[in-house]
Amino acid sequence: MRRADVEFGSIPGLVRAAAERHRDREAVVDGRTRITYGELGERVERAAAACMAAGVEPGSRVAVWAPNTADWIVAALGAVTAGAVLVPVNTRFKGTEAAFVLERTRTELLFVTGAFLGTSYVASLRRAAGEGPGEGPLPGLPHLREVVVLADDAPAVFRTWKDFLAAGEAVSAASVRDRADAVRPGDPSDITFTSGTTGRPKGAVVTHAQTLRIYDTWSELAGLGEGDRYLIVNPFFHTFGYKAGIIACLLRGATMIPQPVFSVDTALANIAAERISVLPGPPTLHQSILDHPARAKHDLSALRLVVTGAAVVPLELVERLRSELRIATVLTAYGLTEAGGTVTMCRRSDPPEIISGTSGRAIPDTEVKVVGPSGEDLPPGRQGEVLVRGYNIMQGYFEEPDETRKAITADGWLRTGDVGVMDGDGNLRITDRIKDMFIVGGFNAYPAEIEQLMARHPDVTEVAVVGIPDPRLGEVGKAYAVRRRGATMTADDLIAWSRREMANYKVPREVEFVTELPRNASGKVLKTQLRSRAR
Structure with a gap:
């Protein structure tokens, strides 16, 4: 089977191919908005044209600070199609935290939601970066030339989504195609920041080829297929939401149903109304569905695939998903931002105790090992730090060579900072973070x-x-x-x-x-x- 990174070359190549192959199939369902793959391809090209009209050049950083919506998908893919490097921004960030990421990456164009969870992101950003030496819409962020609000109205110094798209009408379709075709497999596709739970967030740089290859493999191991309907609760700013969600669906022709905030009631309603077949997410998501008192009132019979992952996935959870919800495939996996989001996965033929007790084996063509305090390889059954090597390892932390050298050894092993133990078959069980011990x-x-x-x-x-x-x-x-x-x-x-x-x-x-x-x-x-x- 031909690899996705070879077949499509880049994410713009994937978007165009998906629009052609699955033209009439539903691509995105967002409330009353229903978009086919053909329409998605057209919207992405319009957004790419608007990015070009706004001065986005190959390699420019473009950020999206917004919840899971159809507009997020179009804005992000449009920016990448214009040759930009995507910078997803955590929706839980406060204005100062978002400003740090934008300034750290010298972002030139920002797509931002108007309000989310009762917070005005625009106001929050203006408080954090409204003063400074710059002359753009946010003087405290001198590199930021344009802010586009994904809403019908915006402050005078910003632009609405509608006005932004209209400005791209002067850019020809041929110019957009030329720009998209110029994106090379080895070019950076995104800078995804670590969660920052243990310190200042760092931006992991990953290429187009890496993204395509990792999530083609993920889709194959998970069994994602054309016609699947995928409820994407995992946030798009996170690798699990953007890549195991949007990119995986584009690779397989599945339908994306983004959900901006996890609410078990909304999830149950979506699963029933949209005949959801695929529901990845953390164990708490699935546990809350199983334990919801009104679960029996919803038709969940279309669900067939769950992918989850965490240090603790109770065997009881796996068994209940299979017995009570009759989900045919329940898989666990392990990944981290610095490894493109995926390191190990269970296989569909694995028994329940392997799926609940481990995070599976290394994905094909990569290596995983467990080492002791002095870096010595440990045998099966011994606990130590997990190291990863292969095509999935980030190019490095954005403009932080010293931090990159700390994370990746001279011979290419990524130090994950996770503690784990491996069995004789190579199945990995994550037991903790080194810093949590x-x-x-x-x-x-x-x-x-x-x-x-x-x-x-x-x-x-x-x-x-x-x-x-x-x-x-x-x-x-x-x-x-x-x-x-x-x-x-x-x-x-x-x-x-x-x-x-x-x-x-x-x-x-x-x-x-x-x-x-x-x-x-x-x-x-x-x-x-x-x-x-x-x-």
Whole structure:
């Protein structure tokens, strides 16, 4: 089978091919908006023409700071078709955080939502960057020449989406095609910033060829196919949403149904009304669907494929998805931004215990190993840092050579910062982040391992463990747990149960019950917030 990076060459090549191959098939459903692949191709070319009219050159950075919508898809693909490098911006960022990313990448054009979750992003950005030495729409961001609001109205110094598109009518279709054809496979396609949960975010640079090859492989292993209807809850600013969502659908001719915010009620309604067949996302998404009291009122019978991933994926969750929702394929995977979003995946033939207990094996033509503190290779069953090597590894952090050298060894191995253990068949189980580990009286305690054990308690739906200071042992664990609805278990009950289930040094000395765990928009638990709360 011909590889996607060879067949299409670039993301603009993929968009054009998808528009031709699947012309009359539904491409995007966003509320009342329904767009075929042919129409999507036309809209993307219009957006590319408008980008060119706005002065976007090959290699220019163009950012999108907006939730999952059809306009996000068109704006992002239009920018990339015009030869730009896409900079997706986290919708949970405040104005100062977004301004940091825009200035760090010297972004020239920004697409921004008008308001989202009760926040005016335009006002937030103006507060953060409205003053400075520059002369553009935001003087504090001197490189930013144009801000386009994805709405019907905009402040005087910005442009509306409609006006922006109208300005592109002076650019010929032939000029757009020439610009798209000039994009090379090895050109950067995007700069995706790390979540910043442990420090200042860094921008990982990935090429067109890498993106196409990784997500062609992802689609093949997952079994995504033409005619699938894919509810994309994972945010587009994250690799899981943009690449395992938009790019994967373009590769296979699947229909994209973007959902801007995760609401279980909205998800259930979408799954039933749109006959959703594919629903990737974090385990909490699937758990909330399974536990929703009105689940039985919705027809979920079209669901056939779930892809999830996290340090802890309870076996019970995999079994319930298969038995209660009759989902034929449930897969787990592991990835990180610096490896293009995908490192390992389970295979569809794997048994449930491998799918729930591991994140699968290295994707084809890549390598994964586990090493000890001195960099020595560890045998199966030994816990250590996970290293990755292959075509999926980023080109580097954007204009940060020192940070890149820290992350990637001279012989091409990416240090993930994740702790894991591999079985004899190469299946990887992520046990923790190196930075999350704490030491109890000389013993290394890995929160994810403790969380996995505690998640077995029938009255616990979610749990997160952090290390807190202890005068005698140096550090001990504190657990933040979410009780199952109707449960009356106390903190002492859970600690006593834990003493029966795990070594004493692993047992949390404190338990605090919470209604939900703090997470970033990509679903990661914010341990930094929990540590601050514990202090």
